[in-house]
Structures are given as structure tokens and as C-alpha cells.
Amino acid sequence: VPSSPRGEAAPTTARALSRVDATAPPARRLRRLVGLAIAAHLTFQVVLPLRYYLRENRRDERFAWRIFSALAIPPYHCDVRVQEFTDDERIGREVDLSRTLHDAWIASLRQGQDAVVERFLHARCGSSSLVAAVEFSRLCRREDHARAPYMRVRRDCRSGAVSAQEELR
Amino acid sequence: MTAWDRYWFGPVAAVRPYVLERTVLFLLALDVWMQFVPHGARYGAGDFNVAHFAWLDAVQPPPSPALYVGLMLIVGGLAWVIACTGGNRALRVLLVALYTYGWAMSRLDAYQHHYLLSLLLGAFVFFPDARAADANDGRTKQVSAWAFVLVAANVAIVYVFTATTKTEAGWASGAVLREVTRSSHWFQSMWSRLLTTGLRDDTSWELVARAVALLQIVIAVAYVAVVRSGGGRARWARPLAWVALAAATGFHGSLLLFTIEIRWFSYYMIALAAAFFLPEVVLRAFVALATFPARTVAQSAERWRSVPAGWQSLAVVAGAACIVALAGSYLDLPGATAAGFIGGGAIATMGLVGGLGNVAERVRCMAIAAAAGALVLGAVVHVWPIRFQYHLYAVADLQRRGEPAQVLAAYEKAEPYAPRGQSRQRQIEALRSRLGAHRDE
DSSP, rough: OOOOTOOOOOOOHHHTTTTTTTTTOHHHHHHHHHHHHHHHHHHHHHHHHHHHOOOOOOOOOTTTTTTTTTTOOOOOEEEEEEEEOTTSSOOOOOHHHHSSSOHHHHHHHHHHHHHHHHHHHHHHHTTTTTOEEEEEEEEETTTTOOOOEEEEEETTTTTOEEEEEEEOO | OOOHHHHHSSSEEEEEEHHHHHHHHHHHHHHIIIIIIGGGOOOTTTOOOSSSSSHHHHHHHHOOHHHHHHHHHHHHHHHHHHHHOOOOHHHHHHHHHHHHHHHOTTTTOHHHHHHHHEEEEEEEETSSSOHHHHHHHSSSEEEHHHHHHHHHHHHHEEOOOOOOOOSSHHHHTTTHHHHHHTTTTHHHHHHHHTTTTOOOOOHHHHHHHHHHHHHHHHHHHHHHTTTTSSSTTOTTHHHHHHHHHHHHHHHHHTTSOOOOTTTHHHHHHHHHHHHHHHHHHHHHHHHHHHHHHHHHHHHHHHGHHHHHHHHHHHHHHHHHHHHHHHHHHHEEEEEEEEHHHHHHHHHHHHHHHHHTTHHHHHHHHHHHHHHHHHHHHHHHHHHHHHHHHHHHHHHHHHHHHHHHHHHHHHHHHHGGGGTTTTOOHHHHHHHHHHHHHHHHO
């Protein structure tokens, strides 16, 4: 491996990984090592988005390269609400989301992002010892009145159990 | 060598990785300063956050505006220094780590191309250590750059998946494209004119939607094929490169004309396409032009050669550290002063370590680049309404969640930085009188 054009010391093995003259490619062992790393990296890059397509719930598009997807630009509008229940209450108390959360998180709830829903329900459970359960619901409507996603997630604050219901309505 | 080895380790024109790396880093520096920083106020709002990875939530401090803005200013500074000087491997590793933490700390940043940028920055760690002279030495200098080839493969994967998405009914019917272009008056009038030729609306949308998906496949193929077409570029690769360049520039460039929230994604993708598909002669001319000011400054600095190197280093490093620290204080944004001091301290430490070692000249270059970056940042923040936007975003949130006094305080912070015609003095007066009336009651 030739010395650096800046007159520094000859590159170490780590440097040689990337810095070689075209006429002097890396040694065979080094090539094999880098080749394996490349293969592993590319496999990961293919498997990561593929996992999205194998999932039943396709709301987490983060690493799926779904730019301009139907989730990002949906053909429906979703309303979300969160209700808190005490032990002896059948009808829950509505949480004023706009007073509680930043707008960007409300947008995530409208998209039905599971991690955000879960974390918010958990946070509401911790907001008061009187809260026995918290329920999130997301109702989407299409302009053409065709069926659109509906989602309901309920967290029991005492046991931590979460139940979810999803359907097209 | 096996075919696999030849694909990854075969020669590429030195100018290509050089242009790709430096252009993306300059874009990134300006991107984080101009696009990320204004949104800093939402971090930690309402004491709620969800990181991109559950383990990160467990170990990180709760994000705050100061943490986010300070981090982004440092990320921009690092990107700037590496773009100007090439930096070193440690700085590149630091950049990819800090930048990735910047988006991963919260799902508030859900832009998919920020993950792509992390992949690019990761590849840059292993890019050939080239200078402008190497990339622009008049001959077609070639290097083995497997990380550059890997970027091509990665980008091809992105295009393949995004094209696959476009086979779904929502896109293939043209419905998403209709939605994206709905608010564009010029496009609507152009489309209406097109329909007067007798084309059917639905069929035309479907045709355009499918054409976009097809073009993305062509671009993906071009990335993996052209990158290995040899330094001088084989004859078969030239038309493919031009088609891919036109397709990528046309598609991503046209997105800039619509009101879709993808920030600078298009610029990055156009820069990538240019680095991979433009003829080398054009790239070399671009390097010559872009590095002309720096070369001129370097030549005029030759006269300082008479000053002993130790004193030179001391003056340069001390001056640069002060400029960076002062720039941080000037910005008047949460976390900026701390970022300035951290940057200044890092330069001073680097100067000390560099002075003891044999890389004094390199450290001087980095210090000068850091000082220049701090001045550019100061100028950018002065010219662009970055602080105004930052405080107005805070106002928008506080109007819903906060108290009127907090809204007033945010407005008052924004007002000194209001661009002409966008003063919020009327709102400030209204809030003041409202709060005064409350106090009187």
C-alpha cells in the first residue's frame, strides 16, 4: 500500500481498507474481510425493508423506503381520541390532546404509530393514581365513504395489559 | 481477483467519491443549520418523547431544545470541517454517530432520507482520503473505493424498494400523484392543457405514475451498472448514465416544485446522481471551480511561511477557537453557546495534540475551516430567519399548550429577528394588553 499523498506514515490495516491505488488492490485476506462485511451490510439493507412487507401491521414505514406511500399521503382523514377511566367509571374522561401533546405527536397518533400510542397510554397511566385504564381510538374516514381503518387500543393501568382492536369500517 | 472482488475493489475515477463526499457534506452542514435547527423547540415539549429505538429511550437524557439545537450546530460544524479539509477518520466516525443520534433521539424526526444520510456518512468513513488535487490532477486518476461502490448499491436498493411501493394501487392509479400536485396552480393549468389534447384524465395519471416507477428501476440499474463501467466509462454505460441522470434530476427536481414536506431530500439525490453519472470532465471542472477560492487563499497564505510554524499554529488555533466560541454566543439560540464552547474547546485541544504530534499543518487547516464555518453559520443565521422560525414554531405550540405569558415571551424573542413585513408587534401588543387586563382584574 503506497504512502499517503500528504506524506504521512504508511496506512495501517484499517486505513488500507479504503485507501489503495487501483494498481495495488488490498491483499486477498483484507478483500475477503471487506467482502464479507459488504455482503452482511447489503443483506441487512434488503432484509430491513422486507420485514415491513412481511408484517401484518404496516404502519411503521420508517426503514421501508416507502416515500409517498398511502400512509404518508393517505386517501382518508383520521380523528383520534384518548379517554381515561377511573375504577368505577364506565364513561371515560376525554384527554385534551392539543393541550397535552405537541402537534407532531398528534400527527403520529393520527397515523396510528404503535410505539407512540403505547408510550402515550403509558404516560397517561402514570399521570394520576386514579387512572385505572386509558383508551386510544383512531377513526378514519374517506371522502368516497369507502371503508377506512379503525383502531382501538386500551391499556389497563393496574396490570399493564394492553388490548387492541383493528378493522376497516 | 474474482468477479466479486473486481466489482467492489476495481478502479473508479478519484473525482467521483471526492465530489460525492464533499457535496453531500456541504449540503448537510447547511441543511442542519437551516432546516433542523428551526424545529428544535418541539423537542421535549410536553415532557413526552419516543426515540426511534426502545433501548435509546432507556439510556438517553430526555431530549430538550438546547440538546437538539446544540447537537445540530455541532453536526453542521463537523460536516463543514470535513467537507473543507477531508478531516480524518475519527472526525468522520464522530459525525456519523452524532448525526444519527440527532434523528434517532426522537420520532419527531421521521424523514426516511435522514437514515439514508446516516448510511452515506457511514460509507464516508471508508472513502479514499483524497484532496482536490488528487481529484483534479488533469489526468483520470483512479482509486479503489469499495465504500463508494457500496453507496451505489445502497442507493439502488432504496430506488428498488420505493419503485416497489409504487406498484400498489394507491400510487399506480395516480391517486397519490393527484394529491401531491393538487395545490400547484401551474401544474393544474398545465395538466388541463394536456387534457385538451384528448387524453383521458385517469389514464394519464396512471401512465405518469407507472412511468415514475419504471424510471426509478432504470435509475437503480444504472447505479449498480455504471459504477463498474471503468474509469474512462465504457461506451455502453454512457447513454445509461445520461438517462439515469436525466431521470433522477427530472424526478427529484420536479418534487421541489410541489408543496411536499421532504426538506432537502431532492438536493441530496440530485447530488448523488451527479457524482455517479456526470462525465468525469464535468466533475473535474466543477472541482476546479469550487476549490478556486480556497486555493487562492492558500496561495496568498504562503507569505506567512516566514513566521515560525509553532507561532503560526498557536495564532491560528487560538483565533479559530475564539471565533467558534463567539459565534455560538452570537446565535442566541438554546444550546448554541454551549455548542460554541464545545467546538472552541475541541479546536484548542486538537491544536494542543496536533502541536505535539506531526500533524500541525493539518490541524491548522481544520481550525481555519472551523472558523470559516462558524462565520458562515453566523451569516446564514443572520440572513435567513432561522431564529424567527425557531421562536414562531414555539409560539404555535404554546398557543395550544401553554399560557398566554409564555406565548408572549416567545413572540418577544422572535420579534427582533422578524424579516421585513413579518413583524408580530401587533400580536405582542394584543397579548400585553390582554395580560395587563387580567392583572387589573
